[in-house]
Amino acid sequence: MHAPGQATDLVLRYDGHLAVDRSSLELPAGQVTAIIGPNGSGKSTLLHALAGLHEVAAGRLEVLGTSAARAQSQIAYVVQHVAVPEGVPITVREVVAMGRYPTLGWWRRPRREDRERVRAALAALEIEDLAARHLGELSGGQRQRVYVAQALAQDHVAIFLDEPLTGLDMVSARAIDRIIHSEHEAGHSVVLTTHDLEEARAADQVVLMAGRVVAWGRPEEVLTPAHLTSAYGLGALHGDAQGPFLDDPHAHDPARDDGISPGAPAG
Amino acid sequence: MQWWVEPFLLGFQQRALLGGLLAALMASVVGVWLVLRGMSFFGDAFVHGVLPGIALAVVLDLNVYLGAAVAAVVMVAGIHYVHRATLLKEDTGIGLLFVGMLALGVVIISRSSSYTGSLTSILFGDALGVTATDLRWQAGVVVVVLVASVLLYRPFLSLSFSATKASSLGMRPGLAHALLLVLIAVAVIGSFRTVGTLLVFGLLVGPAATAALVSRTIPQMFVVSMVVGALSVWLGLVVSYHLQTAASATMALVPIVLFFVILPVTRLRRRARARAVTA
Numbered sequence: 001m002h003a004p005g006q007a008t009d010l011v012l013r014y015d016g017h018l019a020v021d022r023s024s025l026e027l028p029a030g031q032v033t034a035i036i037g038p039n040g041s042g043k044s045t046l047l048h049a050l051a052g053l054h055e056v057a058a059g060r061l062e063v064l065g066t067s068a069a070r071a072q073s074q075i076a077y078v079v080q081h082v083a084v085p086e087g088v089p090i091t092v093r094e095v096v097a098m099g100r101y102p103t104l105g106w107w108r109r110p111r112r113e114d115r116e117r118v119r120a121a122l123a124a125l126e127i128e129d130l131a132a133r134h135l136g137e138l139s140g141g142q143r144q145r146v147y148v149a150q151a152l153a154q155d156h157v158a159i160f161l162d163e164p165l166t167g168l169d170m171v172s173a174r175a176i177d178r179i180i181h182s183e184h185e186a187g188h189s190v191v192l193t194t195h196d197l198e199e200a201r202a203a204d205q206v207v208l209m210a211g212r213v214v215a216w217g218r219p220e221e222v223l224t225p226a227h228l229t230s231a232y233g234l235g236a237l238h239g240d241a242q243g244p245f246l247d248d249p250h251a252h253d254p255a256r257d258d259g260i261s262p263g264a265p266a267g
Numbered sequence: 268m269q270w271w272v273e274p275f276l277l278g279f280q281q282r283a284l285l286g287g288l289l290a291a292l293m294a295s296v297v298g299v300w301l302v303l304r305g306m307s308f309f310g311d312a313f314v315h316g317v318l319p320g321i322a323l324a325v326v327l328d329l330n331v332y333l334g335a336a337v338a339a340v341v342m343v344a345g346i347h348y349v350h351r352a353t354l355l356k357e358d359t360g361i362g363l364l365f366v367g368m369l370a371l372g373v374v375i376i377s378r379s380s381s382y383t384g385s386l387t388s389i390l391f392g393d394a395l396g397v398t399a400t401d402l403r404w405q406a407g408v409v410v411v412v413l414v415a416s417v418l419l420y421r422p423f424l425s426l427s428f429s430a431t432k433a434s435s436l437g438m439r440p441g442l443a444h445a446l447l448l449v450l451i452a453v454a455v456i457g458s459f460r461t462v463g464t465l466l467v468f469g470l471l472v473g474p475a476a477t478a479a480l481v482s483r484t485i486p487q488m489f490v491v492s493m494v495v496g497a498l499s500v501w502l503g504l505v506v507s508y509h510l511q512t513a514a515s516a517t518m519a520l521v522p523i524v525l526f527f528v529i530l531p532v533t534r535l536r537r538r539a540r541a542r543a544v545t546a
Contacts, residue, residue, distance in 0.1 A: 051435055089485060
């Protein structure tokens with residue numbers, strides 16, 4: 001099994017600005033890797049590059065043993081933000097079915113197996129009852145479950161998720177967390193970005209970013225006070241050496257976010 | 268019954284109906300992609316952007332379809348250039364080219380000896396002057412638009428959803444976007460003779476927007492859009508005949524009126540459904 005990411009002296013630019021300065025890393029196959037760092041630290045740009053969606057400015061990047069562009073068909077990618085125009089009658093089933101597009105191409109007709117994959121993905125995220133609903137009618141958490149179901153419906157060996165748990169209601173966060181674990185158990189590589197130190201601690205591997213890769217490896221080796229201070233700056237870190245926590249204004253507490261569906265009962 | 272049939276007894280009236288229906292079919296199908304992609308402003312600018320090409324063709328006695336096609340390419344290239352060469356958002360480039368091309372078209376046509384007649388014909392079409400040759404040509408364009416919309420359904424839909432996601436799904440959003448622009452150009456060029464460059468936008472966006480209000484799925488939106496488009500042409504011609512109003516303008520007005528009639532009904536229905544769920 002190939003590593004979902006291997007970079008040597010990688011440089012990434014975003015809108016002409018330096019997003020990730022000369023960095024090297026290797027993400028192990030079949031494990032959960034969390035990319036953590038403050039806002040603008042380059043974590044989403046790095047994930048984009050791994051997904052073959054961002055050009056490499058300098059250095060070398062290999063994904064699943066080949067170039068990121070070639071590996072794209074084997075990667076299911078959950079984007080952070082999709083601005084779906086309100087009032088567009090695109091249903092949840094149609095969005096999830098897009099996950100079959102890499103297999104079906106532009107024209108091939110879907111077979112029973114494709115429909116079964118869509119049904120299974122809807123069931124895995126517990127959104128079967130929402131299948132006929134419009135995407136615009138769903139809460140943020142429900143939408144995120146739809147996007148993860150779309151990725152699950154895709155044939156893949158690795159799944160990349162850009163801040164999958166940020167700002168979610170408890171039900172959606174638990175459903176997606178369960179999928180991350182089941183993907184891991186299935187032997188797939190999981191790479192996700194996060195603001196949450198606890199999420200990063202729960203991963204097998206961590207990449208700490210701050211405009212470059214500050215450190216990468218096992219959580220206990222990477223999430224040290226010294227590394228965290230280097231990435232987040234002085235004053236952001238609280239607690240003791242055994243359990244430091246971040247005072248990161250961009251981090252979200254899922255329990256505080258309102259993820260109630262507009263149509264759901266209030267009481 | 269006589270009231271509905273009377274406007275279509277003569278040959279030129281029947282050709283106007285057929286030409287309008289063909290224009291409505293292609294415009295309402297392409298219009299769905301415009302609405303889904305959120306490109307209505309671009310569509311509006313685009314239909315005006317072809318004016319200088321047509322005007323030049325009229326003045327120099329060349330093929331108007333070719334003139335429109337060349338102007339469409341210039342329009343898209345201009346928008347793309349402004350967007351790439353500056354930090355301005357794409358809508359600024361669209362606005363600049365929109366006014367610039369429209370003004371250029373009027374300037375060119377003002378050199379024509381029959382300035383008013385030519386300009387009116389280009390802007391507002393000449394539904395009652397549609398010939399059998401126009402109809403054959405339009406029918407061919409309709410087939411192209413319908414087949415392309417079916418074949419390109421996945422790349423267009425994923426592009427409308429998210430360009431980034433479309434790229435990760437291998438749907439080649441850059442190529443899909445270019446093909447969508449070609450399809451818009453084909454539909455506009457294929458329709459302007461009947462409804463005019465100014466009013467073809469009504470058939471592009473009106474039926475699709477109305478369909479978005481009442482449809483539950485995207486395929487349903489296509490069907491409803493085509494029905495609304497066809498209904499608009501037929502009703503527009505009937506009304507224009509009896510009220511002695513301009514045929515193409517009346518056709519373009521019908522889907523807009525339909526939209527504003529259906530909008531409050533759908534809002535009331537949505538509120539009632541939300542109340543039923545929370546009760």
